[in-house]
Amino acid sequence: MPPIAFFGPSGTFAEEALLTQPDLAAADRTPIASIPDIVAAVGAGEYDLGFVPIENSIEGSVSVTLDTLAFESDLLIQREIDLPISMGLFAKPGTKLADVKQVLSFPIAAAQCRGFLKAKLPNAVFVAANSTADASATVAKSKRADQAAIGNPLAAKLYGLKVLAREIADHPENQTRFVVVGRGIPAPTGHDKTTIVCFQRADRPGSLLAMLAEFAARRINLTKLESRPTKQSLGDYCFVIDIEGHIADELVADCLRTLAAKVANVKFLGSYPVAGLDGPARRHAATKAWRHADAWLAQLRDQVRDD
Secondary structure, three states, X not given: OOOEEEEXXXXXXHHHHHOOOXXXXXXXXXXXXXXXXXXXXXXXXXXXXXXXXXXXXXXXXXXXXXXXXXXXXXXEEEEEXXXXXXXXXXXXXXXXXXXXXXXXXXXXXXXXXXXXXXHHOOOOEEEEOOOHHHHHXXXXXXXXXXXXXXXOHHHHHHOOOEEEEOOOOOOOOOEEEEEEEEOXXXXXXXXXXXXXXXEEOOOOOOHHHHHHHHHHHOOOOEEEEEEEEOOOOOOOEEEEEEEEOOOOOHHHHHHHHHXXXXXXXXXXXXXXXXXXXXXXXXXXXXXXXXXHHHHHHHHHHOOOOOO
């Protein structure tokens, strides 16, 4: 495997997710503490791949990842990985829950634990960290005995922290989606997703409807639609869209062609395999169906006369 940079330091949920992929786990891995720095390093050729969080089931999109890919990079998404999140509160040995006056964590992670913090640590001060692992490392190195970190058991083990509370997220079905970014487009698998960013050419009534109509006309399913500021002026937004299918699919290609020609400026962020346990079965079924369809079409084309 080529070298890969991941959202670090060691012990982040990103590393935990990366280690679920045997090929990525076998790669030469380097932790980098900033998502834009990861994307920039891959863009500069220092690494072949980058591994970053892009969405959480509770807090939604990781905006820094979306914005970096949309506005500052020409890298493409290569695959996605969904990780069930087990969030805990950790501190140095000897620290008790009642002692905690400061809670350190990545802001998105802390936001997933609002209920626990309000109920158990209402007077504790939150301190933002670059990542959950960075929070654990800071607590481990600090001389203070009143700090705790929100993070995962992997980081707690790496940095020698003890568990003050387990499973503290507000919602038990908590998942984070991570993506591998690099260059090129993976081959279609039959169970793929395409991500694009659409920029309105003119802010007028019905402009979003006109975009969506192109997908509806071809019965292409949208799995995500999100507006993001374009960084140009107040009230100027673009739309991040995930759709089912691959750029190699005729319907998807025709839809994107029409969008780019008639409706909006389109930035392509990648076509890649969909995460999930049902992926292999759906890809196998799709491959089998395509083989039958190709054979049927070949039989018809063999009947075309030269005249």
